[in-house]
Amino acid sequence: MNENYEDIVRVIKEASPGTIQNELEKYHPSDVAETFDALSEDDQMHLLITLNHHLLADIFAHLKPKRVVKLLSKMDTSKASRVIGTMESDDATDVLKAVHSQKRGEYLNVLDDDTRVELQKLIHYKEETAGSIMTTDYIVLEKDMDVKVAMKTLIGNAESTEGIQRLFVLDDNNFLEGVIELKKLIQARSPKNIESLMVTDVITVKADDDIEDVARTMQNYGIYLMPVVNDKNQLQGVITMDDAADVLDMETDEDYARFASISKEETINRSVWKSALHRLPWLMLLLGIGLIVGAIMSTFEETIEQVTVLVFFLPLIMDMGGNTGTQSLAVTVRGISRQHYIDKQSRKRHIIKEFRVGIINGIGIGILAFFTSGIFLSIMSGFEFIEATHPPFLVGLAIGLSVGAALIITTVFGAIVPLTLHRLNFDPAVASGPFITTMNDVLGLLIYFIIAGAIILWLPDVLAGIGG
Amino acid sequence: MPKLTLLKRNKPKEIVALVRYEKRYRMLQSKLNRYHPYDISEALMVMTGEEREKIYAQINREKLAKVFEHIPDEKAAEYLLELERPLAAKVLSLMETDDSVDILQHLKHEDSTEFLVLLEEETREKIRRLSKYKHQTAGSEMNTEFIKLHPDMDIKEAMRELIDKADEVELIDTLFVTDDDNKLLGVIDLKDMIVAKHPIKVKSIMNDNFYAVHVLDGIQEVVRDIQKYDTLAMPVLNDNDELEGVITMYDAMDIIEETAHDDYAKLAGLPTEDDVYDTAMQSAKKRFPWLALLLVLNIIVSTVLASYEETIAAIAVLVLFQPMILDMAGNIGTQSLAVTILRISRETLRTRVNIVQHLVSETLIGMLNGLILGTLSFLTSWTLLTVLRLGEIGGDVTPFRVAGIVGISIFVALSVSALLGSLIPMILNKLKVDPAVASGPFITTINDVTALMVYFGLASAFLMVLL
Numbered sequence: 037m038n039e040n041y042e043d044i045v046r047v048i049k050e051a052s053p054g055t056i057q058n059e060l061e062k063y064h065p066s067d068v069a070e071t072f073d074a075l076s077e078d079d080q081m082h083l084l085i086t087l088n089h090h091l092l093a094d095i096f097a098h099l100k101p102k103r104v105v106k107l108l109s110k111m112d113t114s115k116a117s118r119v120i121g122t123m124e125s126d127d128a129t130d131v132l133k134a135v136h137s138q139k140r141g142e143y144l145n146v147l148d149d150d151t152r153v154e155l156q157k158l159i160h161y162k163e164e165t166a167g168s169i170m171t172t173d174y175i176v177l178e179k180d181m182d183v184k185v186a187m188k189t190l191i192g193n194a195e196s197t198e199g200i201q202r203l204f205v206l207d208d209n210n211f212l213e214g215v216i217e218l219k220k221l222i223q224a225r226s227p228k229n230i231e232s233l234m235v236t237d238v239i240t241v242k243a244d245d246d247i248e249d250v251a252r253t254m255q256n257y258g259i260y261l262m263p264v265v266n267d268k269n270q271l272q273g274v275i276t277m278d279d280a281a282d283v284l285d286m287e288t289d290e291d292y293a294r295f296a297s298i299s300k301e302e303t304i305n306r307s308v309w310k311s312a313l314h315r316l317p318w319l320m321l322l323l324g325i326g327l328i329v330g331a332i333m334s335t336f337e338e339t340i341e342q343v344t345v346l347v348f349f350l351p352l353i354m355d356m357g358g359n360t361g362t363q364s365l366a367v368t369v370r371g372i373s374r375q376h377y378i379d380k381q382s383r384k385r386h387i388i389k390e391f392r393v394g395i396i397n398g399i400g401i402g403i404l405a406f407f408t409s410g411i412f413l414s415i416m417s418g419f420e421f422i423e424a425t426h427p428p429f430l431v432g433l434a435i436g437l438s439v440g441a442a443l444i445i446t447t448v449f450g451a452i453v454p455l456t457l458h459r460l461n462f463d464p465a466v467a468s469g470p471f472i473t474t475m476n477d478v479l480g481l482l483i484y485f486i487i488a489g490a491i492i493l494w495l496p497d498v499l500a501g502i503g504g
Numbered sequence: 505m506p507k508l509t510l511l512k513r514n515k516p517k518e519i520v521a522l523v524r525y526e527k528r529y530r531m532l533q534s535k536l537n538r539y540h541p542y543d544i545s546e547a548l549m550v551m552t553g554e555e556r557e558k559i560y561a562q563i564n565r566e567k568l569a570k571v572f573e574h575i576p577d578e579k580a581a582e583y584l585l586e587l588e589r590p591l592a593a594k595v596l597s598l599m600e601t602d603d604s605v606d607i608l609q610h611l612k613h614e615d616s617t618e619f620l621v622l623l624e625e626e627t628r629e630k631i632r633r634l635s636k637y638k639h640q641t642a643g644s645e646m647n648t649e650f651i652k653l654h655p656d657m658d659i660k661e662a663m664r665e666l667i668d669k670a671d672e673v674e675l676i677d678t679l680f681v682t683d684d685d686n687k688l689l690g691v692i693d694l695k696d697m698i699v700a701k702h703p704i705k706v707k708s709i710m711n712d713n714f715y716a717v718h719v720l721d722g723i724q725e726v727v728r729d730i731q732k733y734d735t736l737a738m739p740v741l742n743d744n745d746e747l748e749g750v751i752t753m754y755d756a757m758d759i760i761e762e763t764a765h766d767d768y769a770k771l772a773g774l775p776t777e778d779d780v781y782d783t784a785m786q787s788a789k790k791r792f793p794w795l796a797l798l799l800v801l802n803i804i805v806s807t808v809l810a811s812y813e814e815t816i817a818a819i820a821v822l823v824l825f826q827p828m829i830l831d832m833a834g835n836i837g838t839q840s841l842a843v844t845i846l847r848i849s850r851e852t853l854r855t856r857v858n859i860v861q862h863l864v865s866e867t868l869i870g871m872l873n874g875l876i877l878g879t880l881s882f883l884t885s886w887t888l889l890t891v892l893r894l895g896e897i898g899g900d901v902t903p904f905r906v907a908g909i910v911g912i913s914i915f916v917a918l919s920v921s922a923l924l925g926s927l928i929p930m931i932l933n934k935l936k937v938d939p940a941v942a943s944g945p946f947i948t949t950i951n952d953v954t955a956l957m958v959y960f961g962l963a964s965a966f967l968m969v970l971l
Contacts, residue, residue, distance in 0.1 A: 062713055066732050187698075194695040201677060219670045222663075222698070237538065255757045256542045256574075260675070260736075278734045281757045285731065288764030289846075296771055296842030308865045312872040315839050319832055319873055323881055326828020327888060333824050340823060347816055347823050348809040351830055351952050352802040358834070359798055359948065363791050366768060378514055392784030393791065400788075401795050412803055422810050443795075477827055 040064075044071040048079060053086050061091060069098035084111050093122035101134040109139070117146040120155075124198060126171045126279065129158040158273075166250045167243035169283065170264045170273030175203045179213055179231040183224040190221070199276045201260040205234050210270040212263055214238065240265045243272050250275060251283040252374070291373055294463065295366065321470055329477045336481075339489040343426060346488055349409060349435050353484045356401065356439055357446040357476040364390050364450030365468055372458050387451050394447030402440025409435040426492055433495075434488035441487065442480045449475050515539060516546035523547075523555050533562045541567060545574035549781040553586060560587060569598035572607070579781060581610035584619075593622035600674075601627075601648045605634045642726045643719035645759065646740045646749030649673045653681050655689055655707035659700045666697070675752050678737040681710045686746040688739055690714060716741050719748055723759055724851045730756045767849055771842050794945055801949040808953055812960035815967060819901050822963055825885060825910050826956070833917040833955040836873060837947050840866045840925030848933050863926055870922020874915040882911025900970050909962050917955040924950055 040063055047059045048071070060068055072080065072095060084092070084107060096104045096119060108116040108131070120128050120143055132140050132155060144152050154172050161167025175193050177186050186203070194200055203221060205214040214234030224233055240263045241250045254262050254277060262275040333340075340347060368377075368386065377383045410432030417424035453471045454464035519539055526532045536544070536559070544563070548556055548571065560568065572580050572595055584592050584607060596604045596619060608616045608631065620628055630648055637643030651669045653662045662679070670676050679692040690710030700709050716739040717726045730738050730753060740749045782790070809816070816823060844862070847853045853862055886907035928947055 064715070064733050066734075191699055194699055200695065201675070218694075219676055222676075223667050223670055251757075255754075255761060257540055258542075258674075258754050260754070277736075277753045277757070278731070281731055281753060281760060284757055285760050288760060292764060292767055292771070292842070292846065295768065296839060308868045308872070311865070312869040315836070315869065316873055316876065319835060319877055320880070322831045322835055323828065323877060323884070326825070326831055326881075327884055329827045330824035330885075330888070331892070333827070337820070341820060344813065344817060347826075348806040350823070350826060351805045351809070351956070352799070354827060354830060355798060355802060355805075355834075355948055355952065356795060359795060359945075360791070363794075366771070367787075370765065370768060379517070389784045389787070393788045396784065396788035397792055397795060400792055401799060404796060404799055408800060408803060409806075412806060416807075416810055422813055439799075473831065477831065481827070 040067045041071050041074075044068055045075075048075065048083065056083075056086055057088060057091060060087070065091075065094035066098045069095045073099065073103070080107070081110065089115060089118040089122050092119045096131070097123055097127045101130040104131045105134045108135075108143075113142055114146055117143040121147045121151045124171050125154060125158055125173065125273075126169050128155055129161075129168070132159055161243060164247050165243060166241050166245045166247055166262075166264050166275060167272070169247055169279045170243070170275050171198060172273045173197045173199075174261070174271075174274045175200060176271075177203050177205050177216065177230050178207070179205050179229070179234065181230045182226055183221060183228050183230065183233070184226040186216075186221060186230055190218075199261045199274060204263060204271055204274075205230055206271055212238065212240065212265055212269055212271045215263065238263065240269070241275075242266070247283045248287040248373075249375070251280040251287070254280040255284060291369070295369060295469075318469065322473065325470070325474050325477060328474075329481060332478060333481060333485075336485040336489070339485055339493070343431075343489065343492050345413065345422070345426065345431055346434075346485070346492075350484070352405070352409075352435070353439060353442055353480050354477065356405075357442045357480040358473070360394070360397065360443050361446035361450040361472045361476050364393070364447045365454060365472055368451045368454045369464050369468065372454060372464055377455060377458075383455055387448065387455070390451035391444070391448050394444040397447070398440040398443040401443055402436045404436075405439040406432045406436030408432075427496075430492060430495065431488075434491040437491065438484045438487040441483050442476075445479055445483070446472070446476050515543040516550065519544060519547035520551060520555070523551065523558050529562075532558070536562050537567070541570035542574045544571045548575065548583065549579060556583065556586060560591070565591070565594050566598055569595045573599055573603045576781075577606045577610045580607045584611070585615065589618065589622060593619055597623055597627040601630045601634050602645055605631055605644070609635070637719060640723050641719065642717050642721045642723060642740045642751060643748065645723055645726075645755060646719075646751050647674060647755070648749045650737070650747070650750045651676065651679045652686075652747070653679055653692065653706050655681050655683065655705070655710070657706045658702065659697065659704045659706065659709070660702045662697065662706050666694075674754065675737050678750075680739060680747055680750075681706055682747055685744075688714075688716065688741055688745060688747040691739065714739070717751070718742070722851055724763065724849070726751055727756045727759050727763075763849060767846055770845050771838070798945040798948060801945055802952075804949060805952045805956065808956050809960070812956075812964060815960050815964045818967055819906065819963055821889070821901070821906055822909070822960070825881075826959065828881070829910070829913055829917060829955050829959055830952055832877065832914060833921040833951050834948060836870055836918050837921040837925035837951045840870070840922045841929060841947055844926045844929045848929060853930070859930065863923065863930075866926040867919060867923045870919040871915075873922075874918030877918060878911045878913075878915030881914050882907050885910045905966065909959070909966060913955070913959040913962055916958045920954050920958070921951050924954070 044060070044063055044067060047056065051059045072083065075083075087095075096107070099107075108119065111119070120131060123131070132143070135143065144155065147155070158167065158170075158172070173196065175190055175197055177189060181189070190200065190203065201218050203216045203218065204212060205216065207213055214231075214236045215238045216230065216234045220233050239253065239257060239259065241253065243264050243266060250262060253259070254275070260277045262280070263271055264273045264275060266272055368390070371377055371386065377386055406429075410429040413422075413424075413428035413431055416422045417428060450472060453475070454468045457468060457471075458464045519536070522532060522535055526535065544559065544567075548559060551559070559571075563571070572584070575583065580603075584595070587595065596607070599607075604627075608619065611619070620631070623631070634644065634646075634648070649672050651666060651673055653665060657665070666676060666679065677694045679694065679697065680688060681690045681692060682688055690707070690712040691714045692706065692710045696709050696711075715729060715733055715735060717729065719740055719742050726738060729735065730751065736753050737750045738752075739747055740751060742748050843866070844853075847862065853859055886903055889903035889906060925947060928950070
């Protein structure tokens with residue numbers, strides 16, 4: 037709870053109906069909203085009746101749309117629709133989307149024509165598109181205005197407009213002709229016309245663009261107000277940076293959750309049952325993969341029986357492959373979400389790079405594995421802790437080679453799999469995990485038992501053959 | 505018809521091509537200047553040193569400073585050394601102070617000292633002041649450029665001040681009213697200022713009921729406040745309520761992105777610096793230590809397995825289910841780890857109650873899933889062993905018994921892994937070790953060891969009872 041919680045509660049309990057409006061306006065609507073949610077139903081009802089539609093609109097903007105719908109249903113329809121009409125158009129749209137369609141018609145009917153038409157248009161934009169988070173409040177200028185007139189327009193509209201960092205120059209048909217930064221406008225001196233101040237090379241987005249892409253563009257270029265246009269370059273609305281920040285926050289959490297095979301909800305709230313169920317499918321899949329791996333391994337039963345020592349290093353092969361696969365997967369998925377691989381050339385370059393990384397680390401780790409496992413086995417058999425059925429460094433050689441090979445392959449797959457999935461329009465973060473694990477386990481095992489088995493069982497004979 | 509810039513245009517690529525193929529210097533210069541600093545920064549990172557030289561020579565210092573603000577710290581430090589020393593110092597002083605501090609901290613000590621000497625006294629002082637704040641505090645991320653007004657100024661005078669200073673600050677939406685001691689008295693929304701009419705004093709239009717944060721506040725908390733209150737510019741105060749800096753919505757966005765990246769990297773066992781622009785050798789070098797550590801730690805796993813040599817020889821079929829158990833235990837551990845790392849970095853695990861609650865619920869999740877998956881794996885492995893006649897089964901080692909060992913092991917291993925996956929990062933965090941440093945390899949190894957000990961321990965006990 038916020039630090040003003042108790043003060044706000046006191047105001048609500050003690051202030052007279054005449055002063056409560058003024059008293060509450062002193063606090064941030066976000067704090068009032070948080071407090072509001074914790075109140076008894078009677079107290080809430082009291083506020084819904086006493087407060088005017090401006091304050092209610094501000095408070096409702098900070099509540100979940102579904103909550104707002106419930107609260108609106110307790111108010112009389114004319115006040116409820118006035119509140120909706122006062123809210124920022126993107127917030128109002130969220131609320132209307134959550135309202136039952138019949139009730140929605142009732143609310144819309146009471147609104148003035150402009151607001152109604154606007155909201156009806158906004159409702160149709162799909163979730164996750166730029167259109168769904170844009171607002172239609174922005175300041176419009178014309179290019180042959182003098183800066184003095186422009187300044188007057190700004191002053192007249194400033195109060196009712198959320199974002200005024202940029203002003204938009206439109207022609208009679210709403211075509212976006214340019215943008216003026218507020219800084220430039222207040223520094224300019226009359227006589228000077230708007231056209232000479234505006235920038236025409238404007239970054240814009242389309243109403244059906246993905247909101248994550250839009251948010252990232254705003255972040256990259258530091259755009260506080262992003263114009264949203266249609267195919268004909270007519271201005272449809274603007275997106276403010278606070279909405280973009282919310283989008284980025286949500287999307288990054290989502291990416292992270294998918295990568296760790298947990299659900300997005302788990303990054304916020306917690307219910308043991310729900311969390312457990314959300315994590316279950318992926319674990320079930322692993323169970324299936326595990327059984328297949330077991331079946332494949334059973335074909336190497338003879339090798340396993342002859343060289344039991346190979347079993348000791350089974351987790352090593354799996355862990356190393358799994359870890360390198362995850363590393364290159366993480367790098368690639370992140371690169372994809374940041375739009376680094378948008379053409380064939382950059383994708384190819386990335387795969388080649390990962391291949392090189394795999395070779396470098398494969399050789400390094402392979403050599404390291406050769407020595408550590410060789411030394412480990414020498415010590416173990418030296419103390420007669422295990423039976424020395426095969427020369428320690430021969431086994432070491434087998435381990436080193438197969439670890440190196442497994443590492444190179446999983447590193448490359450860690451890059452290729454998400455890139456391919458992304459090309460096929462699958463979410464690379466979701467689908468890559470199972471692919472990589474299966475590939476790692478199956479390929480890792482095959483490489484291991486084939487290479488290691490061959491070296492340990494045949495190499496001594498081959499060498500003996502050459503020698504004698 | 506104005507020129508439309510579509511999202512899909514690959515501007516960094518255009519810049520690279522421009523630098524490679526545009527031989528006319530004038531042309532190059534004027535074309536380069538049309539690009540946003542962000543695009544130039546992206547282009548720089550895929551260029552050769554020689555190509556970068558051309559860019560350094562063609563754009564002015566102010567723009568170059570903006571370009572450097574967009575480059576990740578580590579790379580920015582590397583490129584800064586490619587500039588002539590005086591130019592580099594100039595660029596550092598033109599950048600936002602918090603960004604120059606970050607770059608300087610990524611330089612070798614002798615290099616950063618050399619740069620500091622070249623800087624003007626005023627800039628050096630600013631940098632010195634900011635570098636004393638620890639990473640992840642409001643003080644280390646704030647901008648020190650903002651517009652200050654005096655409460656007794658007339659609105660006309662204030663407007664003139666605003667016009668004068670507008671170019672030096674990122675955002676003019678919020679103006680700050682301070683007294684002679686730099687104490688923050690109130691804030692003014694630009695909208696109220698442009699609507700106000702002369703004569704009127706600044707103090708009568710300012711809002712003295714504002715939100716502010718302290719220089720030592722955790723940055724995550726600050727970002728949350730900025731988002732919650734839709735604050736475009738959050739004032740940062742010191743112990744005496746003096747205004748030290750501001751954190752803007754734009755800064756908040758960058759922090760959200762960086763935090764997400766760090767969380768992500770920690771989970772994947774990667775260092776937190778950006779990897780995309782590194783050469784293969786640089787990337788390999790960054791990833792190698794984690795793998796080497798994992799390799800060495802895996803000796804413990806091999807030792808555990810070696811100690812069960814007899815059991816393995818007696819019931820060889822157990823080995824077939826070993827990867828499955830390790831994969832599942834490893835994954836449930838990672839899931840708990842992911843949630844825990846996220847909660848630590850978002851600062852939501854601060855009270856003892858929170859921590860205990862988190863541990864209990866993670867363990868319960870592990871037990872619940874362990875129960876379901878244990879039962880399932882018992883049934884499937886039993887079927888597999890009976891129907892496919894996998895492995896050599898005979899005598900007292902019946903499919904039912906082997907499947908029983910598998911099922912029970914999965915239940916126990918999953919419960920323990922979930923607990924460890926949440927406990928270990930919290931312990932590391934308590935010990936002031938970044939959970940990232942150790943989580944990946946350590947968790948993997950500990951999970952493997954516990955799962956194998958449970959699995960083969962159970963099987964050995966079973967053999968002992970039989971024999």
